[in-house]
Amino acid sequence: MTTPRPTTGTTEGARRRFARVSVRTRITVVIAVLTAGAMTGAGLLVYALESARIERQVTEQISQEIDEFRRLTVDPETGERFDDVGRVLEVFLTRNVPDDDEMLVGYVSGQTPTRTVNRYGQEVLDEPAYQAALDDLAGDGGTRVIESPTFGETWVTLVPVTDAQGDGALVIVNFLRDEHEELDGTLRTYTLIALLSLGLISTIAAFQSGRLLAPLRTLEEAAREITATDLSRRIPERGNDDITALTRTINGMLERLDAGFAAQRQFLDDAGHELKTPLTVLRGHLELLDPGDPEELAHTRELLLDETDRMSRLVGDLILLAKSRRPDFLVPGEVELAALTEAVLAKATALGERDWRLDAVARGRSVLDEQRITQALLQLADNAVKHTDPGAVVAIGSAVDDGQVVLWVRDTGDGIPPEDREAVLERFGRSQVRSGDDGFGLGLSIVSAIAQAHGGTVRIGEGEAGGAHVEVRLPVRTVDR
Known part of the structure; x- marks a missing residue:
């Protein structure tokens, strides 16, 4: 049985690889991803709104045709319904000129169409999906949406009509393929423009982030050149933004470090220079000291103690000066x-x-x-x-x-x-x-x-x-x- 490998190492490795990516690249990628997300969301929203508008427009067109047909079935003078379904359908189909994406068909007692006004002709009537929609709507009427392999998305609306002579129906067929093709073409154009805009925005983001992060690169170069013996390098201050404030803070830190190292070097130089003379005096007297002469021994002892006191005062003063730059002084x-x-x-x-x-x-x-x-x-x-x-x-x-x-x-x-x-x-x-x-x-x-x-x-x-x-x-x- 094999033990599954933990994912912590993999995640940590991915984080380390991402940490090696430059800040400029990260900023550019983030801006590109946000821009792409915003443009994609905007495109999908426009597509959804336009699709809803097309459906609303077709629904209004169907309602208009139905209202006109209902008014035609009633005699405006007597208010009575016409008793000849075939005659009503004939008059309606003669008077109405359908749009390019619309087709009107009349049926009387389930027979073949009495009149057809359309741009596709018999090919639509022979479409199996169309025939199936008519069978579904034969009872109460209504609207069915079919997906025709030939004509694309098609709405079939059946309006039943009855009289003493028999039954009939008005069929309104709406073809949405042209509208969808136009919307798809608009969306393709939008996608192309969005991709070009994304590339332009990413280029500008890379350029601008590089310009804004230039002081940080200068800071990195300055930090590499700074050594314990040379803290005189300063970073140029340009503008008045956050990075300039950081640059000013770093320069202040370098100034304090430089002063601290200078004080340290001065302390060592001063101590070495001033202690050299008393140490030489001490060494010289010790080398010439005659241990057998008590008087010379006492004199030398007094002299050495005096020089030791002087060195103690000197060291104390130098230490005090060195401490004067400390915060706790x-x-x-x-x-x-x-x-x-x-x-x-x-x-x-x-x-x-x-x-x-x-x-x-x-x-x-x-x-x-x-x-x-x-x-x-x-x-x-x-x-x-x-x-x-x-x-x-x-x-x-x-x-x-x-x-x-x-x-x-x-x-x-x-x-x-x-x-x-x-x-x-x-x-x-x-x-x-x-x-x-x-x-x-x-x-x-x-x-x-x-x-x-x-x-x-x-x-x-x-x-x-x-x-x-x-x-x-x-x-x-x-x-x-």
Whole structure:
């Protein structure tokens, strides 16, 4: 006994084969199938309506002939029926001229026709199907539809007439072959036009879908050319439709990926460059170290610990800069600006003996990361301490200006020359520094990264009494209640 094979694999295979078909081909096929279905349905509907119209027209024609014959059988002056069936049929057949698709036949007492008006002649009367229809209708009359191999669809209607002399009948024969042939010819013409239209619509659909999907092909080509070392390729944006919106979204994603990879490369370059010197120092001192000299051993130990601390600070700063582009870098919350400013000033006084002042405090609340902003302001305060003498003025303040939260630190120290103000915001960018400054040039870049993470900027200017005036400008954000 054989076990029937499951159809799941076959279905899955068909789906996979269909998935390999291009989207352009799928769209074209779907449009062609829908169009063909619509045209076929329209053709069938027209055929059905026209067939019904033909039958209704024949029925009306038969009813008209019957009404005329009934009126003829009654004397219009006396209202009495004619008593000669043969004479009535003779008069009716003489007066009426049938249409091309109609035939009138009169019978008296079952004898041969008294008169026949038709275009086919005796051939119709000898048709077996016609004779059979007459036999069926001989009693009560009525209409029969026969399918003649010679004349096609034919309607046979018998109207019985009786009088004192005997019985008779009027037979109305309608031939529908010409009407059906005309309808079939119209349908063939419609089919030809429909096929030509289907081909034209399919061609237009293929062309239009190819044009609309062109950005997707460009996207595919761009994706193939993008590598981990080159994310600079962008997709051209044309139009303002859904595909253009997708293209814009993909370009934005590529922009973020490019920035992320650039930050990663910069982190590796910076770390490799800045760690090379302290590692060289460590290796050199270890190679020259005399284990038997306790004094040299203690001196070298102190020097190596100092270099290790410097490397730890450097690595910590670089990691902070690398994290600044991550979505979880900030933990925002609603903060009272006045309390934040006063708290930063209180913490900054421990950085050095300076004339610490509070310039101004902003009133109100805003959504920001309190710890990161505090870190940025303390970094600015530490820079101010490094570039001022003991007792110099260092002030901290905040305000709300034109929809922005402005936080600043100013001092009366050396200041930053205008030509260096852009450079110091970059990694390892440094201006003129005092002797003994062991910084790496990452402080202001960290401040700038925190501001940018909040959607803000850093501005460097000159204080009223000289020195530097550094502002952190952030957009005011409130909590929706």
